[in-house]
Amino acid sequence: MHESNIFKDMENDVNSSNIDENTKKKLFANILNLKKQKINLMITGATGCGKSSTINAMFNMDVAKVGIGVDPETMEIKKFELDNLILWDSPGLGDGKEKDIQHSKGIISKLNEIDENGNPLIDLVLIILDGGSRDLGTSYELINSVIIPNLGEKAKDRILIAINQADVAMKGRHWDYENNKPLPKLVKFLEEKVQSVKNRVKEATGVDIEPIYYSAGFKDDDESQRPYNLSKLLYFIVKNTPMKKRLAYVNNTSKDQEMWSDSDEIKDYTAEIQKSFVETIVETSKAGGEIGKEIGDILGMGKTGEAIGRVAGAAVGTVKSVISSVGSFFSSFW
Ligand SMILES: Nc1nc2c(ncn2[C@@H]2O[C@H](COP(=O)(O)OP(=O)(O)OP(=O)(O)O)[C@@H](O)[C@H]2O)c(=O)[nH]1
Ligand SMILES: [Mg+2]
Known part of the structure; x- marks a missing residue:
């Protein structure tokens, strides 16, 4: 095919x-x-944090089959099927009390689903935070009260926290637009954000997580999407996927070189x-x-x-x- x-x-x-x-x-x-082998990757986070932008940048979406859940609880979770790679795009919290309850239930029920081998269906949960948002309260609520308590003992291995929109985290200041990377002041700001997210999660749950920051980029009329650290994000995703399942990414990640070229180059x-x-x-x-x-x-x-x-x-x-x-x-x- x-x-x-x-x-x-x-x-x-x-x-x-x-x-x-x-x-x-x-x-x-x-x-x-x-x-x-199938990979099931859940992507969640508050409205507008950049779930769709991230999925579009990272994966070969023009071959995706799209579906939605059938029961009322998971109805708002979108399912993208790319051969052996299945993405679950789920709304986070912060859309009002009623919606939050519905979204929490949907996520909890997905996280407790078991596959045909008796293992949890969801291999990995990617939680996206909006780096430009000053109030991450609902995101902490999502991570600490909804996701981690439903991941069982090995929560640490099945969760990734990624801070998106690095480019506009300081309202667009201290971003090097020409080279598509943060300038030193923004780097410091983003590193502090990483540290504070890490601390908040550790304090609330005892779980040690190493968040990363990136930018999914945005599509302009005259410019193409230019992410930053998307390769770093994929690296963390691949590393946290059980070894024998990893090849499912090979066929299904974006072949567009632009998506992967800019990173912090630490590795x-x-x-x-x-x-x-x-x-x-x-x-x-x-x-x-x-x-x-x-x-x-x-x-x-x-x-x-x-x-x-x-x-x-x-x-x-x-x-x-x-x-x-x-x-x-x-x-x-x-
Ligand atoms: N500057 C900038 N804008 C971004 C980035 N990521 C996403 N955006 C913009 O933020 C807005 C929301 O992005 P989406 O990808 O639709 O966010 P989402 O999480 O899928 O939102 P919902 O599906 O509504 O929950 C869009 O206008 C994107 O272009 C980024 O890294 N940098
Ligand atoms: Mg979306």
Whole structure:
């Protein structure tokens, strides 16, 4: 159905390699297992915080199938299905008492849903805060009283807090519009915001969370959307997704390079994201078989490596070098 599909690429690469039939069989079984994995990502936050903008910037939305819940409690939760990646876009709090109760119930019921393997349906909850808002009271209420108490023991691993609209957090001041990044005063302001959110959550729930800040950007008539730290956000999302599920992001993240190019550069987030996909492939390929370093040549240098090399905005022309670094990364495991 889609132009590129990481699982098809893996199958083709294995098929056209000259490894023995027995090893091929094992690899096919492992690929089949990966193909079955689904990610369920919940995205929530107050009205206007930037949920839709974030989803549009990050994911390949033109292939999404859109649905809504059927029971009254989850009716306002929008469901976007992108193959194995399922996004749940849920309103947060702050829309009035009646609505808040309804939204809380909807979120709580989603968080308590169990999948066919008996695990919680929702793998990860991304809570978006509006960095420009002075009153985050309803957001704390959402995080501390609705979400964390319904995530069970491992809440810390299934929650991400991201402060959006970094560009207008100080009403547009101290933002370097030309280079699309915060100037030192704004960096300080945003770092303080991160710290205060962290403290508020810790005090109320005892849970340690490392919030990040970013900007989903906005669409102007004459300018395209230009996010900041979107690659960092995806990096945190991928890192917090169970390993064997991660490949579902490969087919479904935006192929638009502009979305990924600007970040704080504390890490090469694009490279880190790609490495974590490679990790998944290496780990699952090893399962049940004595598969040597040739897996690097087979997948790393094949269509699979190319597909991974395109994720999170690797520049056209550098794809080849990404492939070979992915290849040597594969090989370095043996
Ligand atoms: N300057 C700036 N504007 C943003 C950013 N993110 C979102 N916006 C703007 O904020 C407004 C609301 O964004 P949405 O993405 O619709 O927010 P939402 O959370 O989906 O809102 P609801 O679906 O109504 O709850 C829009 O006008 C966006 O263009 C950002 O990072 N920077
Ligand atoms: Mg929206």
